[in-house]
Amino acid sequence: xxxxxxxxxxxxxxxxxxxxxxxxxxxxxxxxxxxxxxxxxxxxxxxxxxxxxxxxxxxxxxxxxxxxxxxxxxxxxxxxxxxxxxxxxxxxxxxxxxxxxxxxxxxxxxxxxxxxxxxxxxxxxxxxxxxxxxxxxxxxxxxxxxxxxxxxxxxxxxxxxxxxxxxxxxxxxxxxxxxxxxxxxxxxxxxxxxxxxxxxxxxxxxxxxxxxxxxxxxxxxxxxxxxxxxxxxxxxxxxxxxxxxxxxxxxxxxxxxxxxxxxxxxxxxxxxxxxxxxxxxxxxxxxxxxxxxxxxxxxxxxxxxxxxxxxxxxxxxxxxxxxxxxxxxxxxxxxxxxxxxxxxxxxxxxxxxxxxxxxxxxxxxxxxxxxxxxxxxxxxxxxxxxxxxxxxxxxxxxxxxxxxxxxxxxxxxxxxxxxxxxxxxxxxxxxxxxxxxxxxxxxxxxxxxxxxxxxxxxxxxxxxxxxxxxxxxxxxxxxxxxxxxxxxxxxxxxxxxxxxxxxxxxxxxxxxxxxxxxxxxxxxxxxxxxxxxxxxxxxxxx
DNA sequence: ATAGGGTTAG
Numbered sequence: 040x041x042x043x044x045x046x047x048x049x050x051x052x053x054x055x056x057x058x059x060x061x062x063x064x065x066x067x068x069x070x071x072x073x074x075x076x077x078x079x080x081x082x083x084x085x086x087x088x089x090x091x092x093x094x095x096x097x098x099x100x101x102x103x104x105x106x107x108x109x110x111x112x113x114x115x116x117x118x119x120x121x122x123x124x125x126x127x128x129x130x131x132x133x134x135x136x137x138x139x140x141x142x143x144x145x146x147x148x149x150x151x152x153x154x155x156x157x158x159x160x161x162x163x164x165x166x167x168x169x170x171x172x173x174x175x176x177x178x179x180x181x182x183x184x185x186x187x188x189x190x191x192x193x194x195x196x197x198x199x200x201x202x203x204x205x206x207x208x209x210x211x212x213x214x215x216x217x218x219x220x221x222x223x224x225x226x227x228x229x230x231x232x233x234x235x236x237x238x239x240x241x242x243x244x245x246x247x248x249x250x251x252x253x254x255x256x257x258x259x260x261x262x263x264x265x266x267x268x269x270x271x272x273x274x275x276x277x278x279x280x281x282x283x284x285x286x287x288x289x290x291x292x293x294x295x296x297x298x299x300x301x302x303x304x305x306x307x308x309x310x311x312x313x314x315x316x317x318x319x320x321x322x323x324x325x326x327x328x329x330x331x332x333x334x335x336x337x338x339x340x341x342x343x344x345x346x347x348x349x350x351x352x353x354x355x356x357x358x359x360x361x362x363x364x365x366x367x368x369x370x371x372x373x374x375x376x377x378x379x380x381x382x383x384x385x386x387x388x389x390x391x392x393x394x395x396x397x398x399x400x401x402x403x404x405x406x407x408x409x410x411x412x413x414x415x416x417x418x419x420x421x422x423x424x425x426x427x428x429x430x431x432x433x434x435x436x437x438x439x440x441x442x443x444x445x446x447x448x449x450x451x452x453x454x455x456x457x458x459x460x461x462x463x464x465x466x467x468x469x470x471x472x473x474x475x476x477x478x479x480x481x482x483x484x485x486x487x488x489x490x491x492x493x494x495x496x497x498x499x500x501x502x503x504x505x506x507x508x509x510x511x512x513x514x515x516x517x518x519x520x521x522x523x524x525x526x527x528x529x530x531x532x533x534x535x536x537x538x539x540x541x542x543x544x545x546x547x548x549x550x551x552x553x554x555x556x557x558x559x560x561x562x563x564x565x566x567x568x569x570x571x572x573x574x575x576x577x578x579x580x581x
Numbered sequence: 582a583t584a585g586g587g588t589t590a591g
Contacts, residue, residue, distance in 0.1 A: 105582060136583045171584040203585045210586065237586045273587040308588045339589045346590095371589045378590060407590070414591085441591060 105133050112141035130161075136169045143176055151176040152185060165192075167201045174204065178211035186211045202228070206235040213242025218251075237271045244274055249282025269300040273309045280313035288313045304330060308340040315344030335366050342375040351383025358392075368400055374407055381415035389415050406438035410445055417449035422458050425449075429462075439469040451482055456489070474500075 104127055111120035124130060124138050135158045142151040155173045158165060165173075170193050177186035190208055198204045205228045212221035221242040228235060236259045243252035256275045259267070267275070272295050279288035292310055300306045307330045314323035327333065327341040338361045345353040358376050361368065368376075373396055380389030393412050396402045409432050416425035429442055447462035463477075481496040521530075528537055 168584045206585045234586045270587040374590045
């Protein structure tokens with residue numbers, strides 16, 4: 040590899056022979072030059088060739104300069120690329136589009152949009168590459184408004200029949216949680232390929248509509264003109280995981296093996312995740328151990344899987360194993376570890392990991408990590424620390440919602456009304472999950488016996504039209520899905536379930552694990568009666 | 582010359 044690089048370097052210089060002379064290059068030399076820049080993948084080469092081009096006066100040649108821009112982008116020197124762009128007398132579509140996609144690979148999608156606006160103000164017209172790129176920026180930002188604007192321009196410029204542009208539109212609508220729009224675009228497409236089908240499946244899978252994702256997958260298979268690839272299979276398994284479909288998950292696992300994708304890291308990660316979410320931790324572990332040289336992603340999935348099943352110690356072992364193998368943990372890995380510690384009561388170890396993130400592993404804690412720690416501390420009743428930590432960081436509305444939401448539900452469980460009030464105030468301020476905040480706070484009042492406050496809050500909800508959709512869980516048995524709504528036991532064998540819960544509660548109390556279960560997830564006005572009824576019943580019973 | 586899809590938490 041090293042040899043090839045230095046060879047490139049030499050040939051770059053040789054192919055130019057430019058020093059001093061400003062003679063136009065021969066076609067042959069230009070081609071040689073372009074080939075050299077294309078293969079460059081180190082930091083020195085673009086700069087070196089840049090200076091050669093500068094001396095030769097070739098910087099006015101748009102094609103040559105575009106190659107230089109791409110050279111800088113490939114070697115991750117986006118600001119240099121932009122500088123070259125700025126000095127171009129006549130940038131064309133490629134110059135603009137290259138820089139735009141450069142900004143995306145530099146994880147600066149905002150600047151990609153900015154470049155697109157610049158382009159719009161110039162006389163250069165966008166092409167299908169430009170649109171695919173800018174739509175991609177919108178989906179990374181999950182910016183529906185921008186996405187729709189760009190979609191309008193796609194129609195205006197006549198790219199609505201372009202396969203790639205439409206695939207990225209499907210993806211964009213999916214990432215913006217507008218699955219029905221995604222379906223609309225998908226249905227309007229004349230040409231479809233594995234990528235567009237995968238985008239559609241992913242859109243459903245990532246929006247909690249696993250059934251429809253599987254339906255689309257079935258439709259794809261019925262066409263029988265292309266076989267699913269690893270991208271598609273990963274997405275389908277994700278759909279199974281998020282809707283708890285073990286049987287479909289196993290069937291898809293079969294397809295993964297048949298198509299020879301079982302050695303793929305990411306596919307294995309989705310399988311680990313799917314089995315863990317469907318309750319089969321043993322299968323999850325088996326799939327994980329079969330991965331040769333797992334990278335950070337399967338490790339993280341397995342850490343999550345163990346943590347979810349209450350094996351926090353195993354999560355920690357996996358983390359340490361990973362570090363020993365010199366695999367660098369990322370931000371998600373730490374969420375997983377902290378989450379695992381939190382759910383297994385390994386608070387001190389969790390705090391230790393949290394404090395070592397930055398200096399030991401080079402991962403700067405973000406809001407989501409603070410949220411985990413707040414969760415960890417408040418779970419065991421260390422509210423004052425949790426509250427202090429939550430107050431100490433700056434968050435955007437979205438992050439604030441999960442941060443204060445975590446604190447709110449924990450403080451309700453522990454009956455810390457003061458913190459519950461404070462947390463819900465902040466939650467309502469963040470203008471996210473307002474419905475949930477109202478309900479949880481009102482439940483906290485109920486728990487503290489402050490019925491009047493609870494009623495006031497209910498009234499306020501009615502006035503402002505805030506209404507909470509009832510939460511639910513479900514399980515698939517054979518071909519049927521059984522759905523259970525929060526606060527509702529009016530299904531078959533409901534009383535049996537309640538009796539079982541009481542029994543579990545008794546055992547937990549005996550082992551000192553719980554101060555008592557809370558059965559007050561009043562989600563709807565109409566259910567208040569039944570819940571009150573239970574509450575009284577539960578209080579009456581010893 | 583420049584473009585599209587997969588994973589991990591709550």
